[in-house]
Amino acid sequence: MPRLADGTVLAALAATEDTSGSDLAAVRTRIDHTPGGLRITGRKLWVTFGELARVFLVLGVSDAGPTAVLVPRDTPGLTVHPVRGQLGLRAAMLADVVLDGVMVPAGNQLARAGSGLTHVVAAALDHGRFSVAWGCVGMAEACLELSARHAVSRRTGSGVLADRQLVRRLVTDMVAAVTSARLVCEDAARWRQTRPRPDRTMLAKYVAAGAAARVTRDAVQVLGARGCAPGHPAERFFRDAKIMQIIEGSDEVCQDHVCDAEFRRWAATATAGRGAG
Template sequence: MRRFAEDHAAAAGEWDRAGALPDEVVRAVAARGWLGAAVPDTHGGRRLDPVSFGELCAGLGGVCSSLRGLLTVQSMVADVIARRGEDHHRAWLPDLAAGRVIAALAATEDGAGSDLAAVGTRVEPVPGGLRISGRKRWVTFGETAGLYLVLGVTPRGPTAVLVPRDAGGITVEPVRGQLGLRAAMIAHVTFDGVVVPAAHRLGAAGAGLTHVVAAALDHGRYSVAWGCVGMARACLDLSARHAVARSGRLAQHQLVRRLVTDMVAGVTTARLLCEHAAGHPRPDRTMLAKYVAARTAAQVTRDAVQVLGAAGCAPGHPAERFFRDAKLMQLIEGTDEICQTHVCDAEFRRHATRGAA
């Protein structure tokens, strides 16, 4: 990972400006087996233990948040297929592990962001399978995905369906110039009466949100949390090196020392919470790690720009890019407010149970 980071860190700014990850970078990540980090060995992957997977996300996050986003979405879909799918679904896993197919989660809509139970995309039984009709927004790597995990609704409730890009009736609208994750090839995707075999439904009808997409999002939050640790660590390193390089004078400034001390405390705390979540795989622990890590990344990147001054504001500087990306970390895979709600609810339930006992 260190060699990969050294070889590609300088190019990440160009990816951000171009609004895309180069094909050769995606191939390089796939060749190292990282796109199969959530795929069982029996299906062509190299499934990592939780801490090793987290360290990989942190390493990529310290290079480029969009690159870490590729690992996140690929692993979200692959992990939920491996854990919730049947054998005919798992047939996708070797291609996902090898990077021959890029996956994307298509859940968000105009009227369904944090509240995914409000999705309006229709999944209707028809002769020959299921027909999917609706428009999804802000699909990470939706521009290049060959397989979409689509959340829709049937009369029985939310339902998840695997939809191949070549199914026909799919329109992709690339998104450019958003605040952050500019190289994540985000797109709005319209499914216009797309018909797939009924066997492409993942999980039971009505359980698409609670048992499929919720599991994918929990995996995604874990990945994002570690990615935030990597991003914050990179900005801490940039700040400390800059302060020391300025003839030592900047490093002696008491206010600069306070900022750097707070960065160290934040990065250390966020990492410990991610390690805790690795050992306690519960949604509320993952939520807490993501909440703290995202807030830490936002604060550390902001303070890094402050320490770096004009250099940190320059177009293409890593601190400037990470500063923009960090804000999105407080929104994706559960906003700060959603995380607060879940963490607080879990704590209240714990005390209510004790009180009843």
Template sequence: MVAGAAGFADTVRLDAAAWDRTGVLPATVVTDAGAAGLLARDLPRRYGGADASPAAIGEATARIGAVCSSLRALLTVQGMVSAALGRWGSAEQRERWLPALATGAAVAGFAATEESAGTELAAVATSIEPSGDALRITGRKRWVTFGATADLLLVIGRLDGAPAAVLVEGDRPGLRREPVRGQLGLRAAQVAHLDLDGVRVPRSHLVAPAGFGLSHVAGTALDHGRYTVAWGCVGLARACQRAATAHAVERVQGAVRLADHQLVRATLGRGHVAVTAAEQLCRHAAQVRAVRDPDAVAATVLAKYAASRAATRVSRDAVQVHGAAGCDPDSLVGRFLRDATVMRIIEGSDEVSELHLADHAIRAHRRSGAAAPARPGPVAVPS
């Protein structure tokens, strides 16, 4: 799978800047990615997946992330919705949708964020109301990746006062899409705001019972999303570090190579440390996810936190090393600096991640039964 991802990345490398400039990821690329075995590959083989390991999923995502963040976002959202349906969907839902998501015949969207419910998804106001033999959905969702083209949306709302998740096909009457243009990063990920005005779907489209929509369905999707975002950031940072190093070695100013300036060499050294550390944390997350360790969620949050910060730092320094060339609209390092900034926010901002990690550390301390430190006694002061 990793070799296939690297080969696919090479075939689209020269197109990524144009996708970013036009704000469109061609539909043929989606089906080509499916044919190359890149979408939802951790699904069971019966649904078109490959039972791929977390490590293989991560490394493959990094290869794509080193070329195009919007294409990586496709892998992320397909995986998020597939993971949620694979774990919590009904047999009918899995049989109908998972093969299509795995091949790219259907594009997924995860519709959770609202104007007053960004990272606090418990505050979503979208209503899911019983209406005869159907469910009626009303609300407005914002910043939905591939929301402009999605064939299947996993919508988070409230049913009978409890968080719920429901599947909505993209051609349902009452669904309106408002494409977002010129956003800071992920410009080809066809982000959109969505209005659901009394959209009706069968009751069988409910994913898990009401009350499980946030902690179970959305939780599974977001965990998968953080993991692939983390690895995508590693790929992005690797690419920027390589580009900065190559430019510093080849660029000569005043008969002196950039790489011979101590400050430039120090910058490259810091980038190497940041990329290596982020990569190791992602590998650790892969290991604990593979054995379903209870700490896997926290390890994934940590990996995403470190990798997104590394991507921001390394891409910023790469632009500095390139100088004016890094400011070209089609420059890889300039494009990736914009994308990396978005990665600091998506699937859990720095601040939210820090609180989660602090809570994990406190719980781990309490579980360890560590004794409280002794109160210090009086300190003798020399006379």
């Protein structure tokens, strides 16, 4: 299998389908156990690095339920269709992946059939959310810097933008958003090193994506027309940040999980309290 310069193989997660994005339990890609191996048929959408990946982690459904399988790119019956012109994250080289009766050895299945979503894809998404969250911190910090540098040098009337209270408020809110996003991401990192808490990763992703969306939007505001110019970093981050609120668990999906975890915690306390009384 072709490898990158450092010897690694670029892999991509092929989970989303036309009928299942947030609700991955609804995937329809069929994975059938046959005497000759696993036969896979389905269509996967918006696969990040789909154009380049040498192997796909495919989530499908077998008779036992959600099942995860590794499918090398050069397997007969697998075709890759590049997706161009997305709003943002254009460097992700998205592709749709069609699997038409693709055959792979039974050993390519990861984990037991039926636990592909809970034990394989869930872990992949947790890593993805963590890296998306930190990516959001990075783009928000970059936009804060762009805004502050511009505000202290851009003359308007008798002073510079940095003297205007309304601009100062925008920049103050950027500092607050960037700082809180970084702290929540550090908290998620600590949990990952001690006791994995997927809800904490989701909280970090939710907070950081929200921060990136606000800060990149306000950076374009502070920069004015310069920030709207094609190829300007603020313009690109503004478009990318919107995508961050959708991928790897949308804002609403993250909210649901964070809220569930909190309710579980207090429901347990309430039950214990009733028992004691």
